[in-house]
Amino acid sequence: MRLAEHVRRMSWLYEVTISAAAVVLALVAGAVLIIVSNPAVVATWGYFFDYPPDALAASWTVVSDAYAALFLGAFGGLRALSNTLIHATPLICAGLGVSLAFRAGLFNIGAQGQLIVGAMAAGWVGFTVQLPPVLHLVVAVVAGLLGGAVWGGVVGLLKARTGAHEVILTIMLNYVALYLLQWSLTTEAFQRPGRDDPISPEVHPSAQFPHLFDTRLHMGFLVALAAAVAVWWLLARSTAGFELRTVGANPHAARTAGMNVGRVYTFVMLLAGALAGLAGTQQVLGTTYPLTDGIAGTIGFDAITVALLGRGSPLGTVAAGLVFGALTAGGLQMQITTQTPLTLTTVLQATIVLFIAAPALVRAVFRIRARRATGPVQALGWNA
Amino acid sequence: MSHRGTVQDRGLTTDERPRPASPPAHIAVGESPEERRRRIRTAIVAVTLAAIGVVLAATTDAETVTFALSSRFAEDGLPDLRLPALPVAVALSAYALVVALAHLFRGLRGRVGIALWTGFGVAFVVTFLCWAAAGATFPLTNQLQGTLNVATPLILGALAGVLCERAGVINVGIEGQFLAGAFAAAVVATVTGSMLAGSLAAIAAGVLIAGMLAVFAIRYRVNQVVIGVVLVVFASGITGFLFDQFVEQDTQAFNNPGVMQPVRIPLLGDIPVLGDTFFNQTPLVYTMYASVAIVTFVLFKTRWGLRVRAVGEHPRAADTVGIKVLRVRYQAVLIGGIAAGLGGAFFTIGFTGGFSKDMTAGQGFIALAALIMGRWHPVGATVAALFFGFTQQLQSQLQILDTPIPGDLLIMAPYLATVVAVAGLVGRVRPPAADGEPYVPDATK
Numbered sequence: 001m002r003l004a005e006h007v008r009r010m011s012w013l014y015e016v017t018i019s020a021a022a023v024v025l026a027l028v029a030g031a032v033l034i035i036v037s038n039p040a041v042v043a044t045w046g047y048f049f050d051y052p053p054d055a056l057a058a059s060w061t062v063v064s065d066a067y068a069a070l071f072l073g074a075f076g077g078l079r080a081l082s083n084t085l086i087h088a089t090p091l092i093c094a095g096l097g098v099s100l101a102f103r104a105g106l107f108n109i110g111a112q113g114q115l116i117v118g119a120m121a122a123g124w125v126g127f128t129v130q131l132p133p134v135l136h137l138v139v140a141v142v143a144g145l146l147g148g149a150v151w152g153g154v155v156g157l158l159k160a161r162t163g164a165h166e167v168i169l170t171i172m173l174n175y176v177a178l179y180l181l182q183w184s185l186t187t188e189a190f191q192r193p194g195r196d197d198p199i200s201p202e203v204h205p206s207a208q209f210p211h212l213f214d215t216r217l218h219m220g221f222l223v224a225l226a227a228a229v230a231v232w233w234l235l236a237r238s239t240a241g242f243e244l245r246t247v248g249a250n251p252h253a254a255r256t257a258g259m260n261v262g263r264v265y266t267f268v269m270l271l272a273g274a275l276a277g278l279a280g281t282q283q284v285l286g287t288t289y290p291l292t293d294g295i296a297g298t299i300g301f302d303a304i305t306v307a308l309l310g311r312g313s314p315l316g317t318v319a320a321g322l323v324f325g326a327l328t329a330g331g332l333q334m335q336i337t338t339q340t341p342l343t344l345t346t347v348l349q350a351t352i353v354l355f356i357a358a359p360a361l362v363r364a365v366f367r368i369r370a371r372r373a374t375g376p377v378q379a380l381g382w383n384a
Numbered sequence: 385m386s387h388r389g390t391v392q393d394r395g396l397t398t399d400e401r402p403r404p405a406s407p408p409a410h411i412a413v414g415e416s417p418e419e420r421r422r423r424i425r426t427a428i429v430a431v432t433l434a435a436i437g438v439v440l441a442a443t444t445d446a447e448t449v450t451f452a453l454s455s456r457f458a459e460d461g462l463p464d465l466r467l468p469a470l471p472v473a474v475a476l477s478a479y480a481l482v483v484a485l486a487h488l489f490r491g492l493r494g495r496v497g498i499a500l501w502t503g504f505g506v507a508f509v510v511t512f513l514c515w516a517a518a519g520a521t522f523p524l525t526n527q528l529q530g531t532l533n534v535a536t537p538l539i540l541g542a543l544a545g546v547l548c549e550r551a552g553v554i555n556v557g558i559e560g561q562f563l564a565g566a567f568a569a570a571v572v573a574t575v576t577g578s579m580l581a582g583s584l585a586a587i588a589a590g591v592l593i594a595g596m597l598a599v600f601a602i603r604y605r606v607n608q609v610v611i612g613v614v615l616v617v618f619a620s621g622i623t624g625f626l627f628d629q630f631v632e633q634d635t636q637a638f639n640n641p642g643v644m645q646p647v648r649i650p651l652l653g654d655i656p657v658l659g660d661t662f663f664n665q666t667p668l669v670y671t672m673y674a675s676v677a678i679v680t681f682v683l684f685k686t687r688w689g690l691r692v693r694a695v696g697e698h699p700r701a702a703d704t705v706g707i708k709v710l711r712v713r714y715q716a717v718l719i720g721g722i723a724a725g726l727g728g729a730f731f732t733i734g735f736t737g738g739f740s741k742d743m744t745a746g747q748g749f750i751a752l753a754a755l756i757m758g759r760w761h762p763v764g765a766t767v768a769a770l771f772f773g774f775t776q777q778l779q780s781q782l783q784i785l786d787t788p789i790p791g792d793l794l795i796m797a798p799y800l801a802t803v804v805a806v807a808g809l810v811g812r813v814r815p816p817a818a819d820g821e822p823y824v825p826d827a828t829k
Contacts, residue, residue, distance in 0.1 A: 033622075037629035107609050109749075162425075164807040167556075167609075168753045172799040172806075175746070179796045305617055308610050341628030343741075346621030353614045358604040 015311075021362045022355035023323075029351045030344055031063040038062050066340040073333020074326035080333070082215035086287060088325025090115070090279035092224040094303030095310060095317045096231050097152070097275030101166075102312050103235060104268040105248035110155060110170025111276040112300025113177035114148040118277025120181055121147030123284040123291035124190065126203030136206040141223075141281050148277015149270045151177060156269025160262030166269070174300070182293050190291065200291035209286035220282035225318065227275060232314040234271075244268055276300065308353050324349060415491065427488035429804060430504065434484040437477035437508050440515040446470040447519035452526075453657050469518035476507040476514075483507075520785050527774075527781055528661040533735055535773030536672050537562060537744075540727030541751030542758065542765035543679050544590070544720035549760055550683060551716035552696035552818040553601050556612025557593060558724055559748025560619030564589035565728020567623040570739035571631065573641035573732075582641055582733050583668070583726065590725020591718055593619060598717040602710055605822035616748070624741045631739065643737040644668060668726060668734040675723055680762040692716050696816035699823040709823045727751070753802060760815060772798055 035041050041062055044055040074084045094111040101108035122144030131139060155169045184190040185198035192201045209218035235241040246254040247264045255261050279299060284291055306324055310317030331345035355362050415423070449469040483504045486492060492500055513522055541558040548555035568589035573582025593615055600606045631638040644666035652663040683689040691712050694702040699709045731747075732739050750772055757771075758764030775798030782794055 033625060037626065109613075158803070158807045162807040164803075165756055168756055168806050169803060171746075171749045171753055172802045175799040176796045176803075179793070179799075183793050301617075304613050308614070341625050343621055343624035343628055346617060347625055348621075350614050350618035350621050354600070354611075354618065357606045357610050357614065358600055360604050 018359050018362055019309075019356055021366050022352050025355045025362065025365060026348050026351035027067065030348050031059075031067075033344065033347060034063050034066055034340060035059045062338075066334055066338045066344075069334040069337040069340075070327075070330035070345075072330070073337075074330030078213070078215060080329065082213070082217035083329035083332075084322065084326045085217050085221050086325070087328040088321045089218075089221045089224045089286070090282050090299050091302055091306050091324050092318050092321035093227055093279035093282065094276045094299055095306030095321050096227055096314060097148075097272035097279070098303050098307035099310055099312050099314070099317050100231055100235075100244075100275065101268055101272040102307060103248045104244045104264060105251060106156075106159070106166050106265065106268060106272075108152070108155075108170055108269070108272050109167055109304065110152065110173050110273075110300075111279070111303040112296055112298075113170065113174035114151040114273040114276035115280035115283075115300045115303075116174075116177040116181050116296045117151040117280070118144040118148035118273075119280030119284045119291060119295050120184060120190075121277070122281035123200060123203060123295075126207035126285055127201040127290075128189070129207075130204070131206060133206040136204065137209065137285070140203070140207040140285055141278070144277045144281030144285075145274040146277070148280065149274040152273015152276065153266060153270040155273075156266035159269070160265045166265075178293075178296075181291075181295070185291070185293055192290065198293040202289040203285055207285055208289065209282070216287075218282075218286035220286040223278070223282070224321075227278060228314045228318045231275070235314065240267065276303070279303070302349070305349055305353050309356060311356075323352075423491050424488065427484060430484035430487060431481070433508055434477065434481040434504075437473075437480050437511045441470075441473035441477040441511055444470045444473045444515045445518040449514050449517050449519070450521040451513075452521050452523045464521065465524075467514070469514040473511045473514035477511045480504050480507045480511070516782055517785050522785065523781065525657065525661060527777055528658070530777030530780065531770060531773040532661060532665070532669065533773070534747075534776045535769045536669050536734065537727035537730045537747060538751045538754055538769035538772055539672050539766050540675060540723045540730070541748055542755040542769050543675050543762055544594075544722075544724035544727070545752060545755040546679060546683070546758075546760060546762050546765055547692070547716045547720035547723070548594075548597075549755070549819050550696045550816055551692045551713045552699060552816060552821060552823070553597070553713055553717050554608040554612060554820040555597065555717070555720065556609050556752060557597055557615035557619075557748075558727075558751045559744055559746065560612075560615040560617075561590045561593045561721060561724035562728040562731065562744040562748045562751075563616075563619040563623050563742070564593050565725035566731040566743060567626070567728075567739050568725075569729035570641050570732035571638050574638055579641075579644050579667075579733055583729050586729035586733075587722050587725040590723070590728060591721035594717050594721025594724065598714050601822065602713050602717075605824070608820050608822075620742055623739075627739065627741055635738075639738050641733045641737060643735065644733055666734050668730050671726055672730075675726075676762055676766050679723075683762065688712075688715075693816070695823070696818055699818050699821075703823075703825065710825065713823070753806075756815075757802065757805060772802075775801060 035045075041055070041058045044058045048055045073080055075081060094115055097114065098108050098111050122140045125140040125143040126136075129136065129139065151173060155166050155173065158164045158169055159166045182198060185200060190200050192199050209220045209223075211218050212221070233241075235245065243254070243259050243264050244267075246257070246259060247261050251261050254264070280296065283295055283299070288295060302324060306320045307317060309320035309323065327345045327348055331342045334340050334344070335342045447469055448466050449472070451465040451467070453463070453465055483492070483500050486500075516522075541562060544561065545555045545558055565586035569582040569586035572585035573579055576582070596618075597608075597611060597615060600611045601608045627639075646664050646666050647670075649663040649670075653659045655663070681689075683692060691702065691707050692715075694707060695709045695712045702712075703709050728744070731743055736743070751769065754768035754772060755765045757768040758766065779795045779797060
């Protein structure tokens with residue numbers, strides 16, 4: 001018992017070490033990019049062997065300035081922190097959706113579309129229906145959940161009934177959702193009266209998420225945390241979660257054991273869609289208020305990387321969402337103060353996941369000793 | 385093994401199993417329950433489409449529809465093709481309905497079946513055009529030209545995917561290869577002033593991303609879908625960063641490559657209507673034609689192709705007979721990178737003449753869909769890519785024609801059509817058996 005406890009703690013420590021090492025490596029890669037893309041600094045490297053301090057000092061200055069701005073933008077004060085959490089909120093929810101599907105062996109690229117439909121449903125209820133304050137918010141959130149669930153559930157149902165591949169279905173439905181949103185914003189039901197551009201009326205205050213601590217941070221963040229707990233409970237403590245993980249680990253074995261694999265696929269995609277729909281709901285009811293055609297940004301796609309970084313666990317997904325939220329909030333600040341493009345954070349995000357996905361590479365760089373990895377199952381190949 | 389890659393729908397090929405002496409009248413001869421289910425599912429989709437065609441035909445205006453057979457600016461252009469919209473639409477939709485019903489009750493097989501289905505597709509499209517363009521002019525050559533413009537990168541990307549996945553490496557990162565290729569082509573072609581240099585740079589960029597895919601997927605055995613997605617984000621980030629930092633500061637010096645000049649092929653280029661569209665193109669398009677033929681030939685007729693398919697189906701068996709599994713996989717992925725890089729180059733030096741951030745706009749994922757719809761076969765993927773190109777172009781043409789459907793809804797059509805095709809018509813597709821599975825060579829040997 002004691003030994004098992006010890007090993008478990010070591011495993012946790014190991015995961016954190018690898019993740020931290022990956023972040024460090026990514027920051028180093030980003031630093032190299034910052035240096036080589038700055039002509040003035042590159043010029044000082046031209047005479048490096050004659051007078052090294054120049055090049056080193058110049059490089060240190062640009063890199064440390066950029067990263068300091070990034071850090072301050074993400075963590076420097078209440079405002080920065082709340083920005084980080086605001087950006088993290090939808091990423092956590094959509095990331096949970098993607099990661100839940102992963103655990104069942106499904107690759108859900110469709111968070112973007114599910115998020116859009118969720119935002120449309122929640123937004124429509126928010127700015128069209130008149131209801132008393134708390135009830136209105138609840139109804140709007142439920143509408144958002146349902147919208148996303150429908151968009152995700154269709155994929156699960158088609159996969160279960162016809163064997164159509166979920167990757168194609170979700171990619172296609174992302175486009176359909178986007179064009180549906182663009183079209184709806186030209187109709188009377190959605191477009192703000194008197195406007196020609198794609199924008200809806202603002203969500204009524206009764207349907208908006210209340211703000212926390214006098215900042216722009218809204219209650220949606222707490223909802224996201226609650227969603228993470230719910231997903232954890234589902235996966236770790238419920239029969240449905242057990243079936244889900246079994247199907248993800250080996251659908252053939254699950255079928256042999258008498259589980260209805262098709263029903264699990266439908267169920268998982270319904271839930272994954274609802275979670276992504278929740279992310280859209282948080283965007284429209286907590287952050288933007290009117291619905292626009294850019295409401296989803298790239299959240300649905302970033303959610304995939306969040307889920308990968310979170311390695312299929314709800315806690316990991318929350319952590320990953322926070323890291324990405326911090327990168328986005330800090331990146332915006334970095335762009336303003338040091339003119340380092342925001343796209344650098346995209347590179348950082350990709351490199352972090354790249355290194356985390358290949359622990360062998362990180363171990364090789366830092367000479368960390370290998371241990372037997374027993375990570376959770378993620379989506380397998382096409383045949384899974 | 386090569387028979388497995390046929391593009392025809394299984395339901396359409398001739399069945400060679402022994403036939404029961406007296407089959408019930410309503411069941412096609414020699415059909416298993418599974419085949420019957422699939423036939424009926426396909427037929428239901430077809431009947432639905434045909435019924436839509438009939439509704440469209442019934443609501444077509446009794447006017448003339450004009451198909452322009454040559455560009456309005458051509459000097460010795462062909463005369464326009466003028467048809468009475470209503471009768472043509474009614475006749476063609478009736479034909480489509482008959483074909484669909486025939487499949488529902490009897491099942492259409494063999495060569496006749498393929499011919500009838502091709503007619504079905506053409507009839508549906510022409511019915512739709514009669515309905516949409518009655519009383520107006522539909523520029524047919526624009527449609528073909530646009531189809532080719534959209535389909536060229538899709539086909540090259542899908543070929544890259546075919547090579548990777550036949551060898552057992554899933555490639556979700558085609559979009560990333562496109563972006564890297566597009567960026568490299570634009571910048572290098574501008575700086576050197578040479579389209580050839582730009583194309584070579586695009587190849588290098590495509591191969592570079594392919595190399596990352598290969599190292600992480602084959603060497604480090606990272607989940608291949610994961611690495612593909614990450615590579616897309618990576619390529620988007622790095623091209624975006626370099627674009628913001630460098631290229632946008634001085635567009636004239638870094639991002640002004642122009643567009644490749646078309647080269648007219650003698651004789652073939654003189655074919656009416658088709659010649660000008662298909663054989664008066666840039667070298668990139670000709671490379672695409674050649675790539676389809678080369679990849680098909682190499683995969684199915686050469687020793688190396690057999691090895692690629694072997695390591696994608698059963699790497700252990702391939703290893704046992706002495707094939708170096710990992711080496712073949714590296715080769716296939718890297719060679720695929722050439723095609724994908726060239727596909728990327730088409731976006732900048734082949735078509736638009738300049739790079740912009742995330743300009744490939746998800747076409748890499750469409751190429752992936754084309755590859756799966758085409759059942760991991762080069763020709764199948766090409767047909768699927770042409771279908772995507774056709775529908776995307778049709779949508780933009782119809783927006784100009786001021787059709788009764790809003791353009792924003794029409795633009796969904798290709799994507800919904802894909803969903804229908806994947807769910808109803810194609811059904812379960814079977815990827816290479818070891819697709820996505822890392823191979824661990826036996827260390828004890």
